[in-house]
Amino acid sequence: MTNTTLKLLAQQLQLSISTVSRALKDHPDISASTKEKVNALAQSLDYEPNAYAIQLRTQSSKILGVIVPAISNLFYDSFISAVEEESRKNGYALMILQSSNNTENELNNLKIFRQNRVSGVFACLSTSIENIEVYHKMNEREIPVVFFDIVPKDNRFTKVRMADERCAVIAAEKIIQRNAKRVLAIFGDEGLSISQKRKSAFQNFMQSYSPKTHCTYFHAKSSKEAEDLFLKQASKVQKADTVFCMTDEVLIGVMKAVQALEIKVPHELGIISISNGFIPNLYHPHISYVETSGFELGKLAFVQMMANMKGGKTLTELTVDAKFVEGGSM
Amino acid sequence: MTNTTLKLLAQQLQLSISTVSRALKDHPDISASTKEKVNALAQSLDYEPNAYAIQLRTQSSKILGVIVPAISNLFYDSFISAVEEESRKNGYALMILQSSNNTENELNNLKIFRQNRVSGVFACLSTSIENIEVYHKMNEREIPVVFFDIVPKDNRFTKVRMADERCAVIAAEKIIQRNAKRVLAIFGDEGLSISQKRKSAFQNFMQSYSPKTHCTYFHAKSSKEAEDLFLKQASKVQKADTVFCMTDEVLIGVMKAVQALEIKVPHELGIISISNGFIPNLYHPHISYVETSGFELGKLAFVQMMANMKGGKTLTELTVDAKFVEGGSM
DNA sequence: TAAAATATTACAAACGTTTGCGACAAAATT
DNA sequence: AATTTTGTCGCAAACGTTTGTAATATTTTA
CATH class of the missing domain: 3.40.50.2300 (Response regulator)
Known part of the structure; x- marks a missing residue:
């Protein structure tokens, strides 16, 4: 079964593609009656906009990249969990890649991110540190980078980390x-x-x-x-x-x-x-x-990412504070 | 700075876009000399193919979706880790979403997957089970689904789970x-x-x-x-x-x-x-x-996914066997 | 009633690829 | 020498959107 597209909807309704497109996004130019018709048909044919076409056209994706040393890690997975939650709330999806603390993997991952034109990346540096230049390449392409946890010294980047x-x-x-x-x-x-x-x-x-x-x-x-x-x-x-x-x-x-x-x-x-x-x-x-809560760090990182994407450069190094939790061992 | 595209390369080299495209993928039609030139320029302008355009054109993405109840989970993160590793080896990237054991989230995640035209999804059912119909919708769109761990009874799906x-x-x-x-x-x-x-x-x-x-x-x-x-x-x-x-x-x-x-x-x-x-x-x-190794389950799931994507339907329920590991507690 | 304003819709280009097909030259065959 | 084959390359359409602008119909204004 072929996916339903704007074209298909337009044909069935005897409308132009642009009208259908605008109707679906509630554009003021379109009359209420056609909006209704369009929405009804879109519903019944369960139309789903093709993200690729949108991204190609608008040159902006709703995807954020995350690079962690390892997904199976008590700290990072809570970070990821938080970022994922915030992302979903804001209509973003996450692409998560692990570097396994290997520079080559890290570079590869970044390439995948560039090719998928992610609109931002959260990165935790792998321990080998020579490879910061690639991140500048990201910035040149106007892909904001927010470093977390293990961050570079270079202060041209946005960084969040534990105190x-x-x-x-x-x-x-x-x-x-x-x-x-x-x-x-x-x-x-x-x-x-x-x-x-x-x-x-x-x-x-x-x-x-x-x-x-x-x-x-x-x-x-x-x-x-x-x-x-x-x-x-x-x-x-x-x-x-x-x-x-x-x-x-x-x-x-x-x-x-x-x-x-x-x-x-x-x-x-x-x-x-x-x-x-x-x-x-x-x-x-x-x-x-x-x-040291990866969760809170994730929330903070997301806020920083949004700030970076919206406004101009917000080059800061933020830290989330730590607090003592009493167990019974002291 | 604007991204370098095939068009840009073509202009600079006084070639057609199609020639450049073919040169980059080592097409036999193109002479060795122009291949060299093209590759050289592509290199120096670090050209990165636009994944969206490719996917739009070829109607196939190199992205796989994963739905887990929670990322921060000892079992699932090892599963993810395995799938990620295999995916990267095979040129795929992962889009990971968590359902938090919530049906609404799960549906939402699936929508994101459909909109991003992922070429396959690994799913672990959230505990509320009524929502299997959506997965049929995925299959109708020829997006193979491989269930893991918590799988539906319905045997129209491919399933992998622990024994x-x-x-x-x-x-x-x-x-x-x-x-x-x-x-x-x-x-x-x-x-x-x-x-x-x-x-x-x-x-x-x-x-x-x-x-x-x-x-x-x-x-x-x-x-x-x-x-x-x-x-x-x-x-x-x-x-x-x-x-x-x-x-x-x-x-x-x-x-x-x-x-x-x-x-x-x-x-x-x-x-x-x-x-x-x-x-x-x-x-x-x-x-x-x-x-019960999430890791092995991940490997198995990936193999099943590839089989599903390549050949026809392989509707099976595979289990990875369990083995006893001696600690000192027995 | 004619002109101007508004409402509604359609046209067409563009985003960056891939790919079937045709064009042209040079080389090989008859 | 005429024809066929081969080697290179370009044209153009298509994928599914978005969006500026043009077109048409309808209403308002003078």
Whole structure:
């Protein structure tokens, strides 16, 4: 069965294509009576406008692109979820591609976006950073780019991200409030700037406000690494009374070790992490965490995208603030 | 800056549009020398074919639609991840929409798909089932639909799903092997057919092969429900020595209770679940589970989609088999 | 009643491709 | 030398819209 088009409607109604087109969009030029007829027929033949033809004609698509390192990721999928929700409300559809943290994929994805003439892209940089030029190419083509989470330094772009340093500082505050003596702080992949930022913020805060607290710092790239690391530390004579986990990955590893060693939380060990909340709430007691909501970030990113598309350039770096969520682990 | 088009290339090279078009796709009619020239210019002006124009002309898009209840879901995101990977390899891009288990959204999403003339859609039914007619509309328009996970009974469609009954049977086998005396079996939402199927398969198997084993059956819609349920059961005199968790949700709830009660796994309690593996591996010891891989399901779904698009109708219901993964909880 | 204003509809070009067919030359065949 | 084949390339239509402008009919105004 062939799709019904304006032409078909026009023929059946003995009208011109343009009249039909205008009738369907309630154009004032068209009389009420023909509008009725047109709508009735369109309904019964269930006419659906061909998005491609529209986009070709109007040179603007109702599609937004999203590039994430991975879709199966606790943080990103809540981001996507939020963006999708907002997009749908505003008549946009999403095209989601994953880079798998691979530059080649990322470039490929961008090409697909350009070829599909998306009207904007949300991008989370893959960890290899040399490839920012391509994003300029997008801007040249007047395709706004909103970076999220892992953003470039270049301030010619619009960026939204979590208040990374704040997260670490809030965690440090709580640790000090708890009156911790020996702290084990495990951060994420040392190569990522986000790890560095959070680490130095944490370190500085601890230094300034509680220099007597003994802190040891580590990095872990995977939950396995974090688990091994914690096990090793736990076998030492001077055990930590508090552990800070920068990421969900780290927390997962630590928790496995904690369960294996049957350490009592929070009596023997206080735990605090940075997370969107899903993982921390898997345990008993719930782990206290500083919340970084991909959901809110998504909402914010969408607002920025709209601003970019409507008005002129809004080159800003916005951050969504973090808040502490009390579990029972501190 | 305006996008470079075939027309532009043609003008600059003093060639016709058709020649340029053919040159770019290595058509045998075109001489090697002009192919070179065309490619060179296309390269330097970084020409990108306009997907809309192509799709309008060829009446076939390189876009596949995916409808999932929710993107942020351990199972679905691995499905999406797999489909995305396969799609990219085959030159397709994905348009992902979430129904939020809401019929209205689902219909809306389908409309978007039709308007964007996607060349196929992967759909997971939202739990309200009356709306299958729309999918017939898709088929009438020759847009193949591949259902996954939650599929309609109607066998005019192509379906892929997990071997639901098998999963439950495998779990039952393992429970019998363990020589369990008292089993607590907690299934998912009673309203879902998948819960019913798994339950009766489990029940039948236990009846047939180990009638002496004492089993109690429950349903839980959320992890909180499962947690409360387990807590209540654990306070009884006759405690279960084995618990079966049909879903991740259930497992999460049970594990919270288990941790709260400081029950020793597997000595005091054996645990087995059905899962894709993420949640079970969060605990120590790892929870044994029957694997249902969204990933494999995604791969399978894609193959079916391609078959549907190429050849004629392949109306089959395929299932991906399940396998037992040993953790330390049994 | 003629002129002007308004209401309603139609025409046609354009968006950027693809593709069947025809045009023309050069090369090969008779 | 006349004819056929082959190699290159261009013309033009089509995909389904949108939209500026022209055309016609109807009403209002002077």
